[in-house]
Amino acid sequence: MSVPVRMADEAPFQFLHNEVIHYIYKSAENGETENGKNITKLENMGFRVGQGLIERLTKDTARFKDELDIMKFICKDFWTCVFKKQIDNLRTNHQGIYVLQDNKFRLLSQLSAGKQYLEHAPKYLAFTCGLVRGALSNLGVKSIVTAEVSVMPACKTHITCPSSDQRHSHKD
């Protein structure tokens, strides 16, 4: 009996993530919790997981040179740890804005590709936004993180680091 274990490596995390969304939205339906808070709840859970993970991952790494160095770590090591693949494309304006593109975002791969499913995308992205924000926060980088899906299952994560604007203006 051979099992494609590598292929299924991210599966436990992915299934649990789906189950968490299901649970939170169902609790809200049952009136146990407030519906509007669902995205915030998922984002908060992601934040705490991101904090824990980055702490474990950077335990033995050298200090980062700068913010871009940190982003590269997020794109490569951090993303691989969670999603078993790297970010496909990293763009920055070198003034604190970063766009991370994942052409095959794992947490969307169970949603069908039709446009009618795009409306469900936000709940599949909230946890990951928190995840990135939590990781960055633990590395001393304050950020605002949002994500968008244009064509499934590609996902763009936008990171804005207000503090780095200030740093740039200090340099001027």
Add this chain to the structure above:
Amino acid sequence: MSVPVRMADEAPFQFLHNEVIHYIYKSAENGETENGKNITKLENMGFRVGQGLIERLTKDTARFKDELDIMKFICKDFWTCVFKKQIDNLRTNHQGIYVLQDNKFRLLSQLSAGKQYLEHAPKYLAFTCGLVRGALSNLGVKSIVTAEVSVMPACKTHITCPSSDQRHSHKD
């Protein structure tokens, strides 16, 4: 920058699992949900994750010979997929009772080893009981699954399959 990625392979799942426990217990404290239901909720989440995972894992496998063959798959492939290690010891009375021992159960590794933490063990085991029950259920095996910790971080999972008793008596 080198990262011990293999070591951290199970980390995202583990951190998310901890966060789910934290979330469910905190909701109960805030009076949003009923406290007594927490273990059941975790068990149910595990059940659904187990169902999904086993479906993915057995997609391309041959049919199982018998119940013991299924248990071996749970101990080896299924456990490795979720916990990145195999069950260390499988015992059975060949009448529908199985005991799976994991000497270093990953979902307990973040709890300290003191005896005073043993009281918290049940909430760290409920999800996994559901996980195993869900996996078995999808393979047509009805079961009752419980787990216990004697010495941290070792964990014994007890599986009772009532149907197989019947099968044995049919053979008699």
